[in-house]
Amino acid sequence: MSLRSLALLALLASGALAQGTAPDATADFIRVTGTEPLPAPLPALVDGLEASRLRAHIAFLSDPKREGRGLGSRGLEATVRYLQEQVKAAGLPPLGPGYVQTVPLREVRPGHGTVRLRLGSASLTFRAGRDAVLPTVAPSRLEGPCVFVGFGIQEPGLGHDDFRGLDVRGKVVIFRDGIPSGAAWQKPELLEKYLSSRPADRYDARLALLEKLGARAAIALEEGLDQRIRVGKEPALPYFLAAPGVPSSGEPPLARLALTPGLRTLLQGPREGTANLVIRGRVRALQGQNLLARLEGSDPALRREAILLGAHMDHLGMPAGVLHPGADDNASGVAALLEILRSLAASPIRPRRTVLFAFWTGEEEGKFGSGHYTRQPRWPLATTSAYLNLDMIGHPWLQEALRTLVAEAGLKQPEAFLDGLAPAHFAEPGLSTSHRELGPVLALAGRGTGMSLHLDWTDGKNGGSDYRDFARREVPFVRFFGDYFPDYHKPGDTLDQLDPEQVRRMARLALATAWLLADR
Ligand SMILES: [Zn+2]
Numbered sequence: 001m002s003l004r005s006l007a008l009l010a011l012l013a014s015g016a017l018a019q020g021t022a023p024d025a026t027a028d029f030i031r032v033t034g035t036e037p038l039p040a041p042l043p044a045l046v047d048g049l050e051a052s053r054l055r056a057h058i059a060f061l062s063d064p065k066r067e068g069r070g071l072g073s074r075g076l077e078a079t080v081r082y083l084q085e086q087v088k089a090a091g092l093p094p095l096g097p098g099y100v101q102t103v104p105l106r107e108v109r110p111g112h113g114t115v116r117l118r119l120g121s122a123s124l125t126f127r128a129g130r131d132a133v134l135p136t137v138a139p140s141r142l143e144g145p146c147v148f149v150g151f152g153i154q155e156p157g158l159g160h161d162d163f164r165g166l167d168v169r170g171k172v173v174i175f176r177d178g179i180p181s182g183a184a185w186q187k188p189e190l191l192e193k194y195l196s197s198r199p200a201d202r203y204d205a206r207l208a209l210l211e212k213l214g215a216r217a218a219i220a221l222e223e224g225l226d227q228r229i230r231v232g233k234e235p236a237l238p239y240f241l242a243a244p245g246v247p248s249s250g251e252p253p254l255a256r257l258a259l260t261p262g263l264r265t266l267l268q269g270p271r272e273g274t275a276n277l278v279i280r281g282r283v284r285a286l287q288g289q290n291l292l293a294r295l296e297g298s299d300p301a302l303r304r305e306a307i308l309l310g311a312h313m314d315h316l317g318m319p320a321g322v323l324h325p326g327a328d329d330n331a332s333g334v335a336a337l338l339e340i341l342r343s344l345a346a347s348p349i350r351p352r353r354t355v356l357f358a359f360w361t362g363e364e365e366g367k368f369g370s371g372h373y374t375r376q377p378r379w380p381l382a383t384t385s386a387y388l389n390l391d392m393i394g395h396p397w398l399q400e401a402l403r404t405l406v407a408e409a410g411l412k413q414p415e416a417f418l419d420g421l422a423p424a425h426f427a428e429p430g431l432s433t434s435h436r437e438l439g440p441v442l443a444l445a446g447r448g449t450g451m452s453l454h455l456d457w458t459d460g461k462n463g464g465s466d467y468r469d470f471a472r473r474e475v476p477f478v479r480f481f482g483d484y485f486p487d488y489h490k491p492g493d494t495l496d497q498l499d500p501e502q503v504r505r506m507a508r509l510a511l512a513t514a515w516l517l518a519d520r
Pocket of ligand 1: 329364
């Protein structure tokens with residue numbers, strides 16, 4: 001799961017408010033007290049999900065022997081074998097000729113690339129490993145006109161637009177890290193949007209904007225980057241790409257340069273010039289693995305339609321030798337998917353439609369597995385009536401975050417929603433804006449499993465997990481997700497930090513949703 005979705009949500013939300021199109025919030029908050037009966041055999045199925053079994057899968061997946069399930073690691077291969085054995089033991093056949101769908105990938109070990117900037121008659125050269133961090137793209141050269149745009153920020157609410165009167169289409173856009181001074185900028189949402197400690201998150205909103213403006217590449221100027229490189233805080237780690245020829249995201253590639261005294265002087269001259277990027281690295285081909293299984297529907301006609309449930313198996317591996325166990329991200333979703341699969345496979349009554357299961361590879365590095373599947377689906381996307389995604393479901397919401405959500409939504413009676421509501425019994429599924437018919441299904445699943453809900457309608461096309469490529473192909477989707485937590489994407493994302501009971505509650509909600517969609 002990536003934080004990119006948050007930055008984009010902020011962008012979209014500001015746009016929606018500006019246009020006065022904010023929908024009625026009240027209808028999207030569903031307060032559940034007690035549980036309403038679900039159709040048979042669903043009560044038995046959801047009650048059959050056991051926290052102890054979920055916990056055992058998470059323990060296996062997040063064990064140090066799985067090496068953080070990084071792409072290309074033996075730990076991820078062992079994960080695929082483990083899951084394949086479990087699926088076979090549950091008695092489900094593969095979707096397609098075999099359980100494994102190969103996902104062609106490339107690994108790049110970065111070399112010593114350079115960035116040269118020429119503004120007016122002066123020029124400066126930056127070097128990877130010294131004062132530059134090069135874009136994570138295939139080794140290549142890129143040369144073109146560049147323009148310096150200040151902070152590279154557009155905030156109409158604050159009357160700030162670094163792009164006013166500028167056409168940056170096809171250009172390399174140079175901006176400095178940070179935000180303008182002034183109290184108006186010290187708002188939590190702006191600090192989160194522009195000053196996150198992770199470079200990948202800090203530049204999300206700016207890169208999304210530059211993509212919209214048609215920029216060719218981006219260069220961020222950072223205070224002290226050369227020192228951080230020198231002390232090893234910016235290691236040049238291997239990265240992964242899809243196979244050659246697969247269209248990548250339209251986001252411009254990003255280089256980061258140290259804002260050195262020489263560069264400061266250069267920027268006092270003309271703001272336009274030329275930039276020359278040389279990206280070097282050693283490339284090796286790699287085969288990723290999706291794992292796909294199928295439960296045939298019971299209705300002779302409707303079984304030609306399917307709903308697909310997916311969760312990503314991979315995590316960050318051991319960057320710079322440090323284990324990232326990824327218990328919540330996403331051993332929790334994989335464990336839930338496997339137990340939902342076992343529960344449906346063991347049921348004497350099957351839903352009318354076919355149910356497909358996908359354990360994806362390469363989500364963290366670029367949603368490679370789900371992206372490959374949507375280009376080469378083993379079940380036609382046209383008859384895939386919904387995609388359900390499970391990613392990071394082991395951490396419940398915090399009371400404070402829930403209060404903020406309700407307050408900002410402007411509910412007429414916020415206390416009526418919050419009174420007696422334990423955050424552990426609250427979930428915020430994300431649903432395709434263009435498929436409002438999903439709403440009543442989620443409401444029914446929430447009422448049947450004792451979960452109060454906020455339906456988070458989103459187009460999902462730039463979303464932070466594997467539903468993104470389904471959303472882009474207009475497959476209706478539902479996103480199951482708990483909440484971010486302090487050790488997100490850190491070595492501290494361990495089994496003892498999450499709550500297997502929470503995984504169970506979310507698995508119950510997802511299983512009920514899946515059944516109701518498949519048996520409509
Ligand atoms: Zn993640």
